[in-house]
Amino acid sequence: MASREVRARLRGLRWRPIGRATPALDDLDLTIGAGERIGLVGPSGAGKSTVLHALAGVLGEALPGELSGTVHVDGAVGLVLQDPGAAVVAGRIGRDVAFGPENAGLPRDEIWRRTRHALDRVGLRYPLERPTSALSGGELHRLALAGALARAPGLLLLDEPTAMLDPEAAAEVRAAVVGAIDGTDTALVVVDHHVGPWLEHLDRVVVLGPGGRIMHEVSPGALHDGAAAGPRDELTRAGVWLPGVPPPAPLDVPASLVVPDAAGPEVAVDGLVVDLTTRGLRGRTSTRALAGVDARLPAGRLTAVTGPSGAGKSALVAALAGHLRPAAGGVRGAPSRDARSRELARACGWVPQHPEHGLLALRVRDEVELTGRRLGVPVDVEAVLGLLRLDHLVDAHPFRLSGGEQRRLALAAALAHRPGLVLLDEPTVGQDRRTWAAVAGWATAAARHGATVAASTHDADLVALADHRVRLGRDPLGSDRATSPGGVVTA
Amino acid sequence: MTGTTGVVGALGRVNSLVLVTLGLLGLVASLGVRDLASAGVALGACLAFGLLLLPRGTGPAARFLAVVVAVASVAWSTWLLGGHDPTVAAVAGMRIAVLALPGVALAPLVDPSGLADQLGQRLRLPARFVVGVAAALQRFERLGEVWEQASRARRSRGVGPGRGPVGRSRHAASVTFAVLAATLRDATAMSVAMDARGFAAAHARTWAEPAPWTRTDTAVLALGAVAAALPYAVLVVR
Ligand SMILES: Nc1ncnc2c1ncn2[C@@H]1O[C@H](COP(=O)(O)OP(=O)(O)OP(=O)(O)O)[C@@H](O)[C@H]1O
Ligand SMILES: [Mg+2]
Numbered sequence: 001m002a003s004r005e006v007r008a009r010l011r012g013l014r015w016r017p018i019g020r021a022t023p024a025l026d027d028l029d030l031t032i033g034a035g036e037r038i039g040l041v042g043p044s045g046a047g048k049s050t051v052l053h054a055l056a057g058v059l060g061e062a063l064p065g066e067l068s069g070t071v072h073v074d075g076a077v078g079l080v081l082q083d084p085g086a087a088v089v090a091g092r093i094g095r096d097v098a099f100g101p102e103n104a105g106l107p108r109d110e111i112w113r114r115t116r117h118a119l120d121r122v123g124l125r126y127p128l129e130r131p132t133s134a135l136s137g138g139e140l141h142r143l144a145l146a147g148a149l150a151r152a153p154g155l156l157l158l159d160e161p162t163a164m165l166d167p168e169a170a171a172e173v174r175a176a177v178v179g180a181i182d183g184t185d186t187a188l189v190v191v192d193h194h195v196g197p198w199l200e201h202l203d204r205v206v207v208l209g210p211g212g213r214i215m216h217e218v219s220p221g222a223l224h225d226g227a228a229a230g231p232r233d234e235l236t237r238a239g240v241w242l243p244g245v246p247p248p249a250p251l252d253v254p255a256s257l258v259v260p261d262a263a264g265p266e267v268a269v270d271g272l273v274v275d276l277t278t279r280g281l282r283g284r285t286s287t288r289a290l291a292g293v294d295a296r297l298p299a300g301r302l303t304a305v306t307g308p309s310g311a312g313k314s315a316l317v318a319a320l321a322g323h324l325r326p327a328a329g330g331v332r333g334a335p336s337r338d339a340r341s342r343e344l345a346r347a348c349g350w351v352p353q354h355p356e357h358g359l360l361a362l363r364v365r366d367e368v369e370l371t372g373r374r375l376g377v378p379v380d381v382e383a384v385l386g387l388l389r390l391d392h393l394v395d396a397h398p399f400r401l402s403g404g405e406q407r408r409l410a411l412a413a414a415l416a417h418r419p420g421l422v423l424l425d426e427p428t429v430g431q432d433r434r435t436w437a438a439v440a441g442w443a444t445a446a447a448r449h450g451a452t453v454a455a456s457t458h459d460a461d462l463v464a465l466a467d468h469r470v471r472l473g474r475d476p477l478g479s480d481r482a483t484s485p486g487g488v489v490t491a
Numbered sequence: 492m493t494g495t496t497g498v499v500g501a502l503g504r505v506n507s508l509v510l511v512t513l514g515l516l517g518l519v520a521s522l523g524v525r526d527l528a529s530a531g532v533a534l535g536a537c538l539a540f541g542l543l544l545l546p547r548g549t550g551p552a553a554r555f556l557a558v559v560v561a562v563a564s565v566a567w568s569t570w571l572l573g574g575h576d577p578t579v580a581a582v583a584g585m586r587i588a589v590l591a592l593p594g595v596a597l598a599p600l601v602d603p604s605g606l607a608d609q610l611g612q613r614l615r616l617p618a619r620f621v622v623g624v625a626a627a628l629q630r631f632e633r634l635g636e637v638w639e640q641a642s643r644a645r646r647s648r649g650v651g652p653g654r655g656p657v658g659r660s661r662h663a664a665s666v667t668f669a670v671l672a673a674t675l676r677d678a679t680a681m682s683v684a685m686d687a688r689g690f691a692a693a694h695a696r697t698w699a700e701p702a703p704w705t706r707t708d709t710a711v712l713a714l715g716a717v718a719a720a721l722p723y724a725v726l727v728v729r
Contacts, residue, residue, distance in 0.1 A: 058683050077687065089629065099690075341653075352643070360650065
């Protein structure tokens with residue numbers, strides 16, 4: 001291929017975040033050509049997000065640490081973070097997308113031309129006045145993408161843009177990305193543990209190894225299902241998910257880490273109706289999250305809770321965890337909204353969908369010990385952290401972890417005291433093959449040793465491991481869920 | 492601006508800078524409250540202003556309960572500490588009402604972006620500060636949600652509220668701390684997102700929308716200033 005114009009170049013990049021003994025990136029060289037599309041993969045904690053932060057120029061400014069080497073980027077950069085909710089800067093979608101052009105000092109009519117164009121390219125066809133709080137998860141991703149595109153970036157950086165989405169919404173976001181940069185010379189770097197669906201759109205796949213060094217650079221053609229085994233095997237060993245490679249076997253987690261004091265409860269959900277209320281400055285809004293759900297969670301089994309986004313999976317899990325008061329119907333076998341904190345903790349471990357919401361301590365070690373100490377249950381911190389591949393992080397701050405690390409820590413924190421009822425909200429998001437095997441192993445082992453385990457998930461590999469299923473449906477008419485009940489099927 | 496004249500509900504049509512200024516005028520007026528007469532006039536003006544100009548159904552009604560609680564507790568403690576003088580207690584309570592009512596009543600009407608437009612374009616405050624204020628207000632909307640998440644996590648992990656009022660207030664304190672920590676964490680994520688959209692390097696920032704100023708704005712602001720001056724007028728006249 002003829003050498004193209006260089007769009008961005010990292011040279012000898014080294015980054016040691018504040019409070020860490022070892023660098024997250026070390027002696028990293030990466031050159032990105034104009035219009036080139038790169039997939040960046042590698043194990044959880046390898047430094048993929050950090051590479052994107054370096055290219056976006058936010059290392060050292062917003063994120064403190066020690067930086068050496070050079071970063072050179074031609075033109076504007078658009079970065080879409082994994083959690084798009086954290087990136088919303090305005091109350092209305094038009095004004096949010098306009099933020100980049102405003103910073104560029106563009107005249108007013110050009111700001112709005114770019115804003116409309118960007119929203120159009122991602123297929124978000126709402127009035128510019130629509131509140132940003134009235135968007136679904138997939139729509140928020142598209143809003144963030146529009147915000148990045150409105151800067152007319154020469155380089156677009158996406159950090160796991162589809163990890164939290166159901167397959168339908170993920171396909172929409174991918175189509176929006178590809179549609180937006182097709183026929184332009186915008187370069188793309190996309191981080192995704194599941195690189196398969198991106199392959200046909202990529203020019204190169206870069207594999208980051210542990211320790212923040214580039215291990216391989218592969219052509220996407222060599223990674224398709226049916227291509228020669230060589231590079232596919234190598235990447236699979238590095239923990240990268242590839243199309244057509246079966247998932248790893250779940251880790252055989254020792255009984256001593258998961259076996260509950262007493263057998264898990266038989267949980268029965270009958271006609272459960274739950275309304276979610278949010279209070280803000282502008283008043284109270286109430287939405288019906290569950291409208292008459294019937295389900296069983298048998299003890300000693302792993303139940304997969306599935307359904308499209310917005311079907312109420314997280315609401316059901318939070319209700320089982322004793323955090324929501326039923327408007328009608330009820331739950332037997334799980335703690336109620338009135339249960340005392342200690343009894344609740346003893347009975348049930350809950351891993352919320354956003355792991356950072358479940359973390360309370362200032363050190364990884366304290367986080368894992370906290371609940372056990374409170375309840376007088378001994379916890380083998382070393383074994384738990386070793387199993388989840390967090391042993392090198394015992395003294396790190398829980399908020400200063402990679403996305404995948406933080407999710408595994410939330411799991412350890414909620415379950416280390418071996419509760420009989422285990423409730424997991426999207427536990428495998430953002431995991432490489434090896435850490436996936438640890439998380440999936442924990443869930444299956446807990447069930448095998450008598451706990452009642454439920455996981456809300458859109459991960460087909462985890463669903464395949466489940467021996468019981470609950471599927472939540474969206475209202476078949478697609479009308480406002482607040483007024484019409486969602487259908488529910490239990491299998 | 493025609494068709495939207497008329498006095499009733501005018502506060503729903505004024506810009507956010509006027510709203511914030513009216514809130515501050517509450518402070519000015521409260522400093523002029525010295526005796527029962529000035530207190531009565533100030534509070535009366537305040538209530539008349541609100542009943543006449545505040546659009547119906549603005550924000551949660553429960554927020555006024557917070558004012559009632561504040562007024563009652565200040566009046567009560569003044570009565571206890573101030574030699575059981577009912578007049579002194581009443582004046583102290585009414586002063587708090589005059590101070591807090593405008594801000595509490597108007598807060599739900601403030602639009603963060605609109606306020607930023609006014610602060611940046613009309614008052615020419617530095618863009619960095621202005622955008623920071625707007626982002627903070629934007630986040631403030633979500634404080635209730637963050638609180639809910641933090642208390643759920645604590646409860647699930649066995650460190651939730653204990654029995655009795657002491658246990659509960661200790662829990663409230665620890666959740667407050669957790670909310671602060673979460674706010675700091677979100678602020679980091681937010682500044683990464685803003686800098687990645689060119690905020691750090693913005694030299695000559697422009698504004699997507701103008702900062703309009705209408706006759707209604709002028710009229711309401713003038714009315715507010717007059718109302719805030721009333722307690723001082725009472726003091727002078729007597
Ligand atoms: N804010 C931070 N402060 C200090 N260290 C951090 C911070 N964020 C991440 N790290 C550490 O830097 C290393 C690389 O993290 P990074 O987030 O880049 O990983 P990643 O490859 O994106 O992982 P994942 O796939 O789990 O998201 C990890 O060891 C992580 O613990
Ligand atoms: Mg990451």
